[in-house]
Amino acid sequence: MGNLAMNAKHEIKPGTSSTLKLWIFALLAAFMVGGYFIIERLFTGLSATNLSSITPWGAWIAFYIFFVGLSAGSFLLSTLIYVFGMEEYERIGKAALFTAIVCMIVALTFVLMDLGRPERLLNAIIYWNVTSPLAWEVHFYLVYIVLLTAELYIAMREDLVRAAKKNSMKGIVARLITFKNSTINAATKKRDHTLMKVLGTLGIPIAILGVHGGTGTIFALVKARPGWNTALFPIIFVISAMVSGTALLLAMYIIKKKAAKQPIDKEMVQSLSKMMAGFLIIDLGLQFYEYLVGWYGLETEHLDTLATMMASDVSWSFWGVQMFFGAFIPLIIVFWKKTNQNINALLAAAVLIVIGIIGVRFNIVVPPLVVPVFHELPWGQYFPSVKEWMVSIGVVAMGLLIYTFGEMILPIEDISDEVNEHAK
Amino acid sequence: MALFSNNENKPKDYEKMLDHILPDPKTELDDSPYSTGLGMNMARDARKVINGKMKIDEFHKVYSSSLTKEFGNSYAGGETENKKKGDGPKWVMVIDLRKCVGCDTCTVSCKAENRTPPGISYNVVMESLEGDFPNIKAVNLPRPCMQCDKPACAQVCPTRATYKMENGIVAVDHDRCIGCRYCIVACPYGARSYDFGDSYEQEMIGYNDVTSPEYGKERGPREKGKTPIGTVRKCSFCFHRLQRGEEPACVETCIGDARFFGDINDPNSTVSKLASSPRAFRLKEELGTQPSVIYLR
Structure with a gap:
């Protein structure tokens, strides 16, 4: 405290960096192009997609569970800091919470895109069917977003109070949202700390059982699709959420620091990458049992599902994206002594894992829906249409824009001296 | 004037x-x-x-x-007293597979009756050949909606837009459905379809002008973006025909008289008798969905 000059040094100053300008310009362009297709989709309906009644879910649902996973993963990483006291990661604590919020917004936008009647979205709340996992999820998501917002606010409170004294954009926003609550002393520090712990503790079951385990439950409860209908499924969802969440935060941390030409905390990066690899290994182990049990059961439909995933003309997404680039290469990078000292290599590993998890999500959603429920019925043919990709780009660009602007007006990157002390 | x-x-x-x-x-x-x-x-x-x-x-x-x-x-009095729950009919369909010749008349008449758009058939006949030549047999398995007693679709519907009616029919409230297609994913019989808004107007002038009064509701001409487009559709046992005292279109038009329709609550009805036949079976019974469509093997 009393060390404002020190803090200000770590800020990314909006408008000063040309990289940032270029980044925002590129995002705006992507959002405009995607936005055209989003609006077109809202008018033409789902005929813009390659979906059918045989394969009723596709890319947008895959992206939806991908972003829910990123959100749950980022949040759980933040609980390591705020609940379990792993202060060595505190540098990314607020970024983790904000990422979790933005990812939820993106995920829900994908759901909205995927609904046949988006204007009736609220029906899932008004006419809540208590036996429907999907209806429960919608409620969980809303509670979760509120909780995340509350937690982020408390995590930022001290920084907001400090920022409120400044005469920048951040200062104006900070003055708006600090209200009269602008004292920092030992008592408020303690109160904030306890509140963070309570909210984080509440959030853990909501994130694990509700948000991401629950999203896995949407699939696991479908008895008609043997490829999904296993008790291991929700657990795999949670673990892969941890994998992707850790990888995303790691990648974002390195990229942001590089872009802003700020020093990178190498020790934290290495320890995070170890954690990411650990989660990935657990995830692979669970997947192995999942496939083994399904395969050994010799049930025709289950075998067909596995064959669609692993031995069809789209199996490149399983062997290539999910297994080789999404798991094998990153694990080598993290554990091979020659590469795990190199920040760039670790960045590549993190990015590959995030992309690999996209493959995982597609392989969860699509193969069980390609196999028909009766052998006499036609097989599904699905590959996302150009419009589906464009809408996806638009929605992701929207999320990145929200994140970028959020970082401009909120003290998410600000690091208090306390954290610096912890890190030393 | x-x-x-x-x-x-x-x-x-x-x-x-x-x-x-x-x-x-x-x-x-x-x-x-x-x-x-x-x-x-x-x-x-x-x-x-x-x-x-x-x-x-x-x-x-x-x-x-x-x-x-x-x-x-x-004066005979009103019908208020006998309107207790469970007293009405519970509709059941029996399909005799030995009588089915696989002519697809049911599929066609269903399409004509319900005026389903391209890509949607409430009823299909699944044809397969079993065995090796010369010991070969053709199996024709007509598949309408099973109107399950424990419908997986109604279980997962987030909005209760699809639900089990007292008369045994699983209905869709097209005005409530949000089009999430979870029910399509959850139906073990593939009996549900999403209405993408396609039309036969190109091949058949005036197709859009008339729609079927599904669930007894007249919706007027089929127009872009108008319900039921954007929602999930399925066989309703021709509920609108039942309301007028007619059998479902597929039952009425079956050329081999392979389909029977009636009230399973009435022990003397044809379907009740056929349902107790040793030949009777139901599809995917192991899933516990308890279909209301009974097949005779």
Whole structure:
């Protein structure tokens, strides 16, 4: 405290960096192009997609569970800091919470895109069917977003109070949202700390059982699709959420620091990458049992599902994206002594894992829906249409824009001296 | 008609013409030995019942005392008492696979009756060959919606837009459905389809002008973005036909008389008897969905 000059040094100053300008310009362009297709989709309906009644879910649902996973993963990483006291990661604590919020917004936008009647979205709340996992999820998501917002606010409170004294954009926003609550002393520090712990503790079951385990439950409860209908499924969802969440935060941390030409905390990066690899290994182990049990059961439909995933003309997404680039290469990078000292290599590993998890999500959603429920019925043919990709780009660009602007007006990157002390 | 009426007859004009033809209710009722006022009042309220402004139970309640006074023992009373839950019919379909020749008439008549758009068939016939030549047999398995007693689709629907009716039919409320397609994913029989908004208008002029009054609801012409487009559709056992006392279209048109339709609650109905046959089985019974479509092998 009393060390404002020190803090200000770590800020990314909006408008000063040309990289940032270029980044925002590129995002705006992507959002405009995607936005055209989003609006077109809202008018033409789902005929813009390659979906059918045989394969009723596709890319947008895959992206939806991908972003829910990123959100749950980022949040759980933040609980390591705020609940379990792993202060060595505190540098990314607020970024983790904000990422979790933005990812939820993106995920829900994908759901909205995927609904046949988006204007009736609220029906899932008004006419809540208590036996429907999907209806429960919608409620969980809303509670979760509120909780995340509350937690982020408390995590930022001290920084907001400090920022409120400044005469920048951040200062104006900070003055708006600090209200009269602008004292920092030992008592408020303690109160904030306890509140963070309570909210984080509440959030853990909501994130694990509700948000991401629950999203896995949407699939696991479908008895008609043997490829999904296993008790291991929700657990795999949670673990892969941890994998992707850790990888995303790691990648974002390195990229942001590089872009802003700020020093990178190498020790934290290495320890995070170890954690990411650990989660990935657990995830692979669970997947192995999942496939083994399904395969050994010799049930025709289950075998067909596995064959669609692993031995069809789209199996490149399983062997290539999910297994080789999404798991094998990153694990080598993290554990091979020659590469795990190199920040760039670790960045590549993190990015590959995030992309690999996209493959995982597609392989969860699509193969069980390609196999028909009766052998006499036609097989599904699905590959996302150009419009589906464009809408996806638009929605992701929207999320990145929200994140970028959020970082401009909120003290998410600000690091208090306390954290610096912890890190030393 | 008036000079400036533009030569067009308005509904009011027709009413006037009708008034000329129809006998005056008051004079007619005066001729009868019974109360004129009561008759007029009942006629007025009966119109309300038809328009849906008054409930039939209420109608009976209002008039039962005066009717008993007027007609004495000959008055039979309303139907309020026997409207208890579970007393109505529970519809069941029986399909005799030995009689099915695989002609797909059911599929075609279903499409014609329900005017389903391209890509949607409430009923299909799944054809397969079993065994090796020369010991070969063809199996034709017609598949309408199973109208399960424990419907997986209704279980997962987030909005309760799809639900089990008392008469055993699994209905879709197209005005509530959000089009999430979870029910399509959850149906083990592939009996549900999403309405992408396609149309046969190119091949068949006027296709959009007429739609089927599914679940008894007239929706007018099929238009872009109008319900049921964007929602999930399925076989309703031709509920709109049942309401008029007709069998589902597939049952009526089956050339081999392979389909039977009736009330399983009535122990003397054909379907009740066929359902207890040793030949009877249901599809994917191991899933516990308890389908209302029974096959005879």
